Amino acid sequence: MECIKKTVVALKNSKYAVAFTGAGISVESGIAPFRGEHGIWNKYEERLWEINYFIQHTKETWDMLCGGFYDTLLKAKPNVAHIALANLEKKGQLKTIITQNIDDLHKKAGSKTVYELHGNASRLRCTNDNSNYFAKDFNLKAAPRCKICNAILKPDFVFFGEMLPEYDMHMSVEAASKCDLMLIIGSAGVVHPAASLPYHAKRNNAVIIEINPNTSIFTNELVNIFIPMKSGEAMYKIENY
Ligand SMILES: [Zn+2]
Incomplete structure (x- = not known):
């Protein structure tokens, strides 16, 4: 061609x-596109990807992320x-x-x-002291916590409302x-x-x-x-x- x-x-x-x-x-x-019909993102309400929602409903957000979202992402080749x-x-x-x-x-x-x-979802960052971790090092059955200060970690990708x-x-x-x-x-x-x-x-x-x-x-x-x-x-x- x-x-x-x-x-x-x-x-x-x-x-x-x-x-x-x-x-x-x-x-x-x-990994189908964010807005695509079969996207992994599309299974979740859009507010789940907003930073203010994460801050206010951290555990609820993690309950949802711990299921298929991280399974799909971490297994993808x-x-x-x-x-x-x-x-x-x-x-x-x-x-x-x-x-x-x-x-x-x-x-x-x-x-x-x-x-x-x-950002990159395979990394996690402490919401308190910015310590960095790899998502694969946690079992992700519940919200992962910082090994230093015990604060909840945030996926290190950019949520809506966050700076690049x-x-x-x-x-x-x-x-x-x-x-x-x-x-x-x-x-x-x-x-x-x-x-x-x-x-x-x-x-x-x-x-x-x-x-x-x-x-x-x-x-x-x-x-x-x-x-x-x-x-x-x-x-x-x-x-x-
Ligand atoms: Zn910490």
């Missing part, structure tokens, strides 16, 4: 390529697309991944430089602003401020490549090469071209 060939050539010619990933890349790992991105980084063809996902699948796939705009992690956002803007190629994978471009990042890349005249089964708000506005496929299929073809 012409779009695959063009992408392979563009990647080889680029000096600073960045991937920007959204929920679409994790669908083939069994990286798919072909995550692994292909990790391989591109090893070959020196990809500098950075900027992700909107909280599922830890890029790091599980072996990617090293990953900026997580919405400052360091990751800063580094993402920097990477997007200096890249000469951006690979947008599975992002619908509806969640801000993350969705502004491809525009930073465009202003630097970067080649913008989008992998998405359906068009997004980026497709007509700034994309140079559009690959109308699921992320696993497209990345497999790019890797094995």
Whole structure:
């Protein structure tokens, strides 16, 4: 396919390529998008993801998180697309991944430089002293507590009403602003401020490549090469071209 060939050539010619990933890349790992019909998120009321609700109803929130939500997340495995991105980084063809996902699948796939705009659910943070933990180290049958001060822990992803992690956002803007190629994978471009990042890349005249089964708000506005496929299929073809 012409779009695959063009992408392979563009990647080889680029000096600073960045991937920007959204929920679409994790669908083939069994984590459906937040707003999707079959999303794990959709089984819960939206208020569950609001920080004020968490603060006021911490135990109730954890009772719900302890069920299927964490089971699904912790068991999920990286798919072909995550692994292909990790391989591109090893070959020196990809500098950075900027992700909107909280599922830890890029790091599980072996990617090293990953900026997580919405945090990472595999980590837990103390609501009192900010101590960090791995979710896998708790049995998660009830609200996990800090081993130092016994306060309840919070999943370390960004709830509605919370600020984005400052360091990751800063580094993402920097990477997007200096890249000469951006690979947008599975992002619908509806969640801000993350969705502004491809525009930073465009202003630097970067080649913008989008992998998405359906068009997004980026497709007509700034994309140079559009690959109308699921992320696993497209990345497999790019890797094995
Ligand atoms: Zn603590």
